[in-house]
Each structure stands twice: as C-alpha cells, then as structure tokens.
Amino acid sequence: MVSPLDRKMLRDLWRIKTQAIAIILVIATGVMLQVMMSGLVASLTETRRTYYERNALAEVIAPAVRVPETVLGRLAAIPGVARVSGRVVGSALIDVPSDPVPIQAQAVGLPESGVQDQNIVFLTAGRLPAKNHRDEALLLSGFAAAHGYKIGDRIDVVMNGAQRRIRIVGLAQSPEYLFVAAAGEMVPDPARYGVIWMRHSSLASVYDMTGAFNQALFTLTHGASEQAVIDAADRVLKPWGGTGAYGRSDLVSDRFVSEEIGGLRTMSRAVPPLFIAVAAFLLYIVVSRIVQAEREEIGLLKAFGYTNKEVGVHYTKLLLIIAVAGAALGCLLGVLAGRAMIPIYTTFYNFPFLVFRPDPASFAIGALASVVSASAGSVFVLRRIFALTPSEAMRPPAPADYSKTVSLKGAVGRLLDQPTRIVLRSLARSPWRALGLSAGIAGGMALASGMTTIYGAFDRMMNLSFTVIDRSDATVYFYSPLGEKAAYELARIPGVIAVEPFREVAATLKLGRKEHRGSVSGMILDPQMVRAIDDQLAPIHLPDQGLVLSQALADILGAAPGDMLTVDVREGRQPVLEVPVTQVASSLIGAPAYMQMQALNRAMSEPNRISGAHLRVDAARAEAIYQRLKDMPTVAGVSVAENARASLQKLMDQGAGSARYIMGAVAFIITFGVVYNAARIAQNERARDLATLRVMGFSKSETLFVLLGELGLITLVALPVGSLAGYGLSFAIARGFSSELYQIPASFDPFSHGFSAAFILCAAAISGLLVARDVNRMDLVSVLKSRD
Incomplete structure (x- = not known):
C-alpha cells in the first residue's frame, strides 16, 4: 500500500518531471562513459591476454642478420628461457594490379614440421601451407579483405629483389600483428600493409637463410627476469649481427594497443566524476527549491505527527529515485555504446574475436557515485528540514534584510526602467544563487569550448603534419x-x-x-x-x-x-x-x-x-x-x-580519435541541462512574484523580462569565465588524447569559443522559450493563493 508521503513524492516527481529528466540524462551520461570506457578497458585487456596466451606470443624477440641454427642450443641454455625457436622474416612487396603503389609486406616463416609452439597463427579460413609446396602461403585476413583476395588466388610478391608468384591457401591473424602499419607510417591501414606466412624452407631459400635464421623467439619460465634474458641473448647474438632483443612491451603492435587501453583507463577515471558532480549540484538546487517552496507543507506534516526522520526520508527518496534512474539508464546506454565501439576496434586492431564485456565494478561504481552524490545533496537539504519546527514552518518566512544591498537611486536608477531595476535588485539580493548558476553554466561552456577546440586541434595537427x-x-x-x-x-x-x-x-x-x-x-x-x-x-x-x-x-x-x-x-x-x-x-x-x-x-x-x-x-x-x-x-x-x-583522417574519425565526438556531444548535453534547469528553477522560485507583477499591471513581455533577464545576465557573465576555463581545459584534454602515435596541439581557437558561446546562448533561448510558454499559461489566481 502506498503511503501518503509516497503519493506526495510521486506528485512532486511529476511536477518537476522536465527538470528530473534533465538531471537523469546528466547522471546517465556520466555513468554511460564510466561503463563504456571501463568495459572497453576490461574487454581489450582480457581479449589481448587470452589471445596472447592461446597463441603463445613470444615474451622476448631477438632480431639478427644471420644466425646459424646451431646457436639455438646456446640460446636455449640461457637461464630463465623455457622455449626458444628461430625463424626467418623479411621485407616484401605485394604487386596489387589495381594499385600503382607497391604495397609493403612482411614475410614470416612457419616451422617446417608444421608444429607451431610460439606466435601461433590463427586461421580464419583455409589451411596451413603444405610442406612440399613452396609457392603456398597464408595472407593476413585484414589485408585480404581490403583487396578482395580469396583462397586459391595467386599474387605476385617481390622478396629480396626477386619476384615470386604465390598461391593463397589460407587467411590468418596473429597476436604479433594486432596493429599493422607500413614503414614510415604510424597509422594502421589494412590495405597498405600485408603479412605473408610461408614454410621456413621457402623463405630460407629466398633470403639466403638456409641452415640459419634471423629472428629468435623466447618464452620465459615463471618468475624469470626479462631484462636478464635480453642481455644474455644480445651477448650470444652479437657476433651474428644481433640488433637488440626486446620484450613484448616494445613490440610495435602491443605498444599501440597498450596506449589505447591506457588512454581509455585515464578517461574512465577522470571524466565521469565531472558529470556526477554537476548532477549533484543540480539535484541540490532542485530539491532545495522544493523544500523552500514547501515550507508550510513541511510544518503541517510535522504538526500531524510525522517525525524529522520520516520527512527527511521522503525528500531523500525523491533524490535517490532520480539518481538511481540516471544510473540505470547510464548502465544500459554504456553497454549499448560499448558494443557500438567494438567494430571500430576490430577494424583497427586485428583481434580474431572481441566481445564487449562490461566491467561489473563499473556498474557498482556508477550506481554508488550517483547515490552518494544524491545523498551528499540531501544532507544539506535535511539540515533545513530538521531545523524547522511546525509553528515556525507554518508562519511565512521572515522578510530578508535587503538594506545593505546595492542601491539603484540617483542618475543610474533613473536611466533604467522598472523591470530592469527589478532584475538587478534580484541579482544583488541573491548573489550566491547567481554565482552558483553562473558557475554551472560556465562549467558547461568550459566543456563545450574545450571539446570544440580539440576538434579544431585535430584538424590543425593534420594540416601542420602534411603541409608544414x-x-x-x-x-x-x-x-x-x-x-x-x-x-x-x-x-x-x-x-x-x-x-x-x-x-x-x-x-x-x-x-x-x-x-x-x-x-x-x-x-x-x-x-x-x-x-x-x-x-x-x-x-x-x-x-x-x-x-x-x-x-x-x-x-x-x-x-x-x-x-x-x-x-x-x-x-x-x-x-x-x-x-x-x-x-x-x-x-x-x-x-x-x-x-x-x-x-x-x-x-x-x-x-x-x-x-x-x-x-x-x-x-x-x-x-x-x-x-x-x-x-x-x-x-x-x-x-x-x-x-x-x-x-x-580515418583514424581520427572512426578510430581512437572518434572519442572526441562522444565527448563533444556529452559536453553539449550537460550544458543544455544546466541552462534549462537554471531557467526552470528561476521560474518555480519566482512564480508568485511574477503573478503579482501581472496583477499590478505589468505586461507579459515585461514579466518575462523580469524572469529571463536575470538568466540572460547570469549567462552573459558565465561566458567569458567558461571560455577562460575551457582554454585551460583544452590543454588537459589535448594531453589526454595525445600519445606516441600523434600529439594534439592545443591553442586558443576563436571559432571554437565563439561557436560554444553561440550554443550556450541558443540553449538559453530555447530554455527561455519553454519557460515563457509555461509563464504565459500561468493561472494567476491559483498561483497567488498557493501560500494562503
């Protein structure tokens, strides 16, 4: 059975439904980012770990010029080495008839025995090359898909200066080629770089490696020192042109995947709390306004026997319903957004499988953060409730002392009309409220201008790189x-x-x-x-x-x-x-x-x-x-x-850089939420004053000016403050997006700040129109009787 207080709470929720929806969307946005980014981090990390383990990716790679196979025994004797194998690798060019540019490729040898114990290829189609067929090869599946190659096709390849015609018998992927890019390029492009796997004897004859190898792969024992193995391998291979062994973390493919995971992890920790904090601020303002407006009702509830605890729980429920609804929606959107991002990562990183698995902790963190933010706001609200006695609450509040506020007498006052003086007096009498709203709008402006600046910075990076x-x-x-x-x-x-x-x-x-x-x-x-x-x-x-x-x-x-x-x-x-x-x-x-x-x-x-x-x-x-x-x-x-x-450009639009679009959309959502709530709160707080002005003879336009003029001034004051904060924020965001792959140059972009300011003004205008519609429909008699 629904209690009277719960029925009242449902009525309150319906009355503030538009504000509640705006706050729910802000909370949902923060939780969505938390769930999406944490889920992507967990999915990429776990998929990479599983892929490496299943396909036995070597832990140490040691390239050299030409090493006799007899040296493998000495390498295997290095302390900490569990398994070592030698193979032949070499540069190659693939002649694609439809492309005049020679396509770079890597030729990689497969064990002659057919048994792979390290860097095992993952067959997506076909079979391994047969032992006695030197023209058979596997082709990287991403490259094959980009050029339309199928099993059975023949391609012309230049290896070590000699042209060969090979037949594709299988399509494959490998954990060492999650990220593939042509020499001199830092961007993955499956159409511009291929990998060919052939039997060891086939490549050995081409690259003059018969009875030799030019790359050693090591798997280490549990607890072995990677650096010690690297140093020992360098000493052994130095006479044969060893060019320096390195660990898995220095593998180009692993390095770029690790940077992507690290960037997502940093953003998942830094960005969502910002939205939760803004949501907490909005919740506090909305519920504080409700408590202030329902002062007499609170007194009546206490007079009828409801305790402070029961009344406090009533308003806390209101906060928690909004917070939990936002968290639930955010969790759902986070899962959907994470699944939508998976195709992007499978396009740029050659994972044979990648399933979005949300991190359970992210759901708990998102829900907990939402509830804590709502609870934090309720603490301040409850203090007001507990302080009210029934007799005090049912009396009209004592008039505020405005004797020390700004005076508009004299020449300045005579130049201003009555509605303008009302607006300025209202701001002077409630400076902290004005500052709070201005800070919220400035925060939205900072987010919007900061992210819009990053859009321009990406384009500037491209232009500088390829024209300067x-x-x-x-x-x-x-x-x-x-x-x-x-x-x-x-x-x-x-x-x-x-x-x-x-x-x-x-x-x-x-x-x-x-x-x-x-x-x-x-x-x-x-x-x-x-x-x-x-x-x-x-x-x-x-x-x-x-x-x-x-x-x-x-x-x-x-x-x-x-x-x-x-x-x-x-x-x-x-x-x-x-x-x-x-x-x-x-x-x-x-x-x-x-x-x-x-x-x-x-x-x-x-x-x-x-x-x-x-x-x-x-x-x-x-x-x-x-x-x-x-x-x-x-x-x-x-x-x-x-x-x-x-x-x-494709990477910027569809790959790692695509996160900037998500962040930009989120910044604009939160900005509109702040501006709209500010307008709606102002309307609710001053409904009786506005009705009184109408009865006194003020026109509709003059009454709206009194209401929206204050919001307009607060918004105008917030713009330069938000622009300055956005300028500083753009440098922090640029550092977050920058990696070894590319660096984003942040600077002051007048267009970005002007565009963001125009959006803020547009959001304020739309909010004003929505509020004006309700003000024009206001029942003056009902409003004036609301406190009788």
Whole structure:
C-alpha cells in the first residue's frame, strides 16, 4: 500500500518531471562513459591476454642478420628461457594490379614440421601451407579483405629483389600483428600493409637463410627476469649481427594497443566524476527549491505527527529515485555504446574475436557515485528540514534584510526602467544563487569550448603534419642503406621534381634509467620537404653535432636541451654514442629524433649512405613513377603522403580519435541541462512574484523580462569565465588524447569559443522559450493563493 508521503513524492516527481529528466540524462551520461570506457578497458585487456596466451606470443624477440641454427642450443641454455625457436622474416612487396603503389609486406616463416609452439597463427579460413609446396602461403585476413583476395588466388610478391608468384591457401591473424602499419607510417591501414606466412624452407631459400635464421623467439619460465634474458641473448647474438632483443612491451603492435587501453583507463577515471558532480549540484538546487517552496507543507506534516526522520526520508527518496534512474539508464546506454565501439576496434586492431564485456565494478561504481552524490545533496537539504519546527514552518518566512544591498537611486536608477531595476535588485539580493548558476553554466561552456577546440586541434595537427612538417608527395625506402648515387637515380625518373635523401638508423635512446626503442632520422643540412620545426613553426637548423628531439620523445625520456643522451645504435657496426640534446621540436606524428645526416653517417663510419628519399612528383605522372618504383629491386616500400593522410583522417574519425565526438556531444548535453534547469528553477522560485507583477499591471513581455533577464545576465557573465576555463581545459584534454602515435596541439581557437558561446546562448533561448510558454499559461489566481 502506498503511503501518503509516497503519493506526495510521486506528485512532486511529476511536477518537476522536465527538470528530473534533465538531471537523469546528466547522471546517465556520466555513468554511460564510466561503463563504456571501463568495459572497453576490461574487454581489450582480457581479449589481448587470452589471445596472447592461446597463441603463445613470444615474451622476448631477438632480431639478427644471420644466425646459424646451431646457436639455438646456446640460446636455449640461457637461464630463465623455457622455449626458444628461430625463424626467418623479411621485407616484401605485394604487386596489387589495381594499385600503382607497391604495397609493403612482411614475410614470416612457419616451422617446417608444421608444429607451431610460439606466435601461433590463427586461421580464419583455409589451411596451413603444405610442406612440399613452396609457392603456398597464408595472407593476413585484414589485408585480404581490403583487396578482395580469396583462397586459391595467386599474387605476385617481390622478396629480396626477386619476384615470386604465390598461391593463397589460407587467411590468418596473429597476436604479433594486432596493429599493422607500413614503414614510415604510424597509422594502421589494412590495405597498405600485408603479412605473408610461408614454410621456413621457402623463405630460407629466398633470403639466403638456409641452415640459419634471423629472428629468435623466447618464452620465459615463471618468475624469470626479462631484462636478464635480453642481455644474455644480445651477448650470444652479437657476433651474428644481433640488433637488440626486446620484450613484448616494445613490440610495435602491443605498444599501440597498450596506449589505447591506457588512454581509455585515464578517461574512465577522470571524466565521469565531472558529470556526477554537476548532477549533484543540480539535484541540490532542485530539491532545495522544493523544500523552500514547501515550507508550510513541511510544518503541517510535522504538526500531524510525522517525525524529522520520516520527512527527511521522503525528500531523500525523491533524490535517490532520480539518481538511481540516471544510473540505470547510464548502465544500459554504456553497454549499448560499448558494443557500438567494438567494430571500430576490430577494424583497427586485428583481434580474431572481441566481445564487449562490461566491467561489473563499473556498474557498482556508477550506481554508488550517483547515490552518494544524491545523498551528499540531501544532507544539506535535511539540515533545513530538521531545523524547522511546525509553528515556525507554518508562519511565512521572515522578510530578508535587503538594506545593505546595492542601491539603484540617483542618475543610474533613473536611466533604467522598472523591470530592469527589478532584475538587478534580484541579482544583488541573491548573489550566491547567481554565482552558483553562473558557475554551472560556465562549467558547461568550459566543456563545450574545450571539446570544440580539440576538434579544431585535430584538424590543425593534420594540416601542420602534411603541409608544414612533411611537404613531400611520397617517401621511398630501401631494403638496406645505399650510396648517394641511388638518390640521383630516383631524380632521373621522368616526373620526379625533387629528391631529398635521408638516413634512418634503428637505435635505443637512453637518459638515466629511461629509454626508448626507436630510431634516429638523419636529414640533409637544409631540408625542404621534411623538416623539424619549433613551436613558432619555424624550421630548426640541425647542428653539426647533437640531436633534435620531438616533444613526444623528450617527454618520454624527460630530456631537455643540454642533456647528454646515450644512443645505442642497433645496426651496422652498432656504435654507442653520447650525443647532446640541442633543441626540442614540435613534431606531431610519432616520436622522432633528428640529426644531421652527414654527422650520423660519420658516427656510423658509413659515409654517404642513405636509407631512402622523400620525393616531390608531378601529379600527372605519379602513377607511372610508382610503377617504375615497383619494378626497382632495391625499393622496399613507398609511402604516399596522400594515402598516409587519408589513413590518419580515418583514424581520427572512426578510430581512437572518434572519442572526441562522444565527448563533444556529452559536453553539449550537460550544458543544455544546466541552462534549462537554471531557467526552470528561476521560474518555480519566482512564480508568485511574477503573478503579482501581472496583477499590478505589468505586461507579459515585461514579466518575462523580469524572469529571463536575470538568466540572460547570469549567462552573459558565465561566458567569458567558461571560455577562460575551457582554454585551460583544452590543454588537459589535448594531453589526454595525445600519445606516441600523434600529439594534439592545443591553442586558443576563436571559432571554437565563439561557436560554444553561440550554443550556450541558443540553449538559453530555447530554455527561455519553454519557460515563457509555461509563464504565459500561468493561472494567476491559483498561483497567488498557493501560500494562503
């Protein structure tokens, strides 16, 4: 049976239904983000762990130039090694007839016995290559889908300068290729990079590895020291050109998946509490207004025998119903949103399976946070209820003392009409209420302007990267460093306008206890196509000695100009260099380190060597140029700037960067919720005053001006404050979205702040129209009798 207080509570909920719905949506938004992001973190983490375990992903990878198979025994004897195997890997090019650009690929050897004990491939279709069929191969399923390849198709592949025609007998995925990107590109694109698996003997004959291998895979015993195994493997493999063993965490694929998980985890902890806090603020204001308006009813309830506890529970229930409804809706939306995000991750990361599994803790945290926020607001409300005695509550409240408020007498007062003076007096008499509402609107403005600025920052990052930092049309990579003569050969190709050679050297950069496995980019003295720039977008002159670090790399190492870095080169003679940091560049993609090419070659004792070249080409002859490059045996790959930009744009719109759209929509929702509640609360609080003004002869428009003019002034005051807060927030959001893959440059964007201000004003106008409609329908007699 429903008690009288519960019936009253239901009537109260119906009366404030629009405000309750707005608050429920704000709470639901925060809980939705909590459930979605926590669920994605749990799903990605658990799927990755399961995939790695089922398919025995190696814990340590040790590449080398050419290692005799007899060395495997010495590697297996390293303390802490449970299992070791050697395989052949090599660069390849796939000739796709419909694409003039040679497609880069990785050729990977499979055990000759057919028994895979490490880095086991996951067959999505077909079968493994047969032992006695050297032309059979597996193809990465994502690449096959992008180009429409099926089992039984034949493709032309260039391996080690020799062209072969292979037959696809199966489609596969592998835990070491969750993230695939072409050389020189930092964005996954299944159409631009392929992986081919063939029998060991097939690849050994192609890459001159008969009786040898060039990559060792290690599985460690429980409790073994990864670093100790890495150091021991480097010592064993050094005579055979070992280029430095590394752990699973330095695997490019795992690194990018880990960064994605880390970014989601950070956002799941930082963003939802903000929305819960705003919801708590709105709940407090709404219920405080109800308690103030029902002062006499509370007195009557106490006079009829209801205790403080019973009355307090009544209003607490009202809060909790709104909070629980918001939490429940948020949990449901979070699951739906998480499931909607799964296809994005399966597109950019090659998981064979990925099911959204909500983290049970996120439901509990979301519900608990909602209830706690509502309870926190009820504490302040209950203090007012408990303080009221029946006799005091049933008397009209004592008139407020306005003797010390701002006076509008004199010349200023005479210039203002009566409605304007009423608005200004109301603001002066209730400054804390005005400040509270202004703070809520400013918070919405900050969220809206901060997220809108990030939209512009993403576009600015793209433009800077491909028009200021990298102004080339294409980049050519060689299988191994060649003499500078190779650059002149590229320049002689008809349609090539300019050539700018570079040297890329794999290295581990160390500063103190911090290190980063990457590369050093050697550039010519005065580069024109690909440049290092400072924060003013001016080109940086590369010194004769020293390194210029990108901001991302400087942050990773904690380096600053003047620091001495240890550069452990992992190719050629493998020198260990001590090089000073001369400057920090504003590179926006990747984490490069720049050095003058001649200085780098001198340090390597390999003068006049280049790893590739940046090209500017005649667009009309581009297809013929790329076809010519495809036929050159020394070319390991070609990266076309237009394709790289399109892939990055796709990532920004559909991949990790798509979260900015969700956050932007959420920011606008919360902004409208704050503005609408402010307007509705003002209407409810001043309904009797507005009716009195109408009876005294004020027109409808003048009465609405008294109500909405106050909200308009509060909104106008909130705009610059919110804009300033949004400017600071945009830097925090930019840091949250930035990773080693790309860095988002935050700055003041007038358009973003103007657009956000226009939205706030629009939200205020719509709220005003909704309130005005109710005011115009107001029954003056009923309102004036409401306190009799």
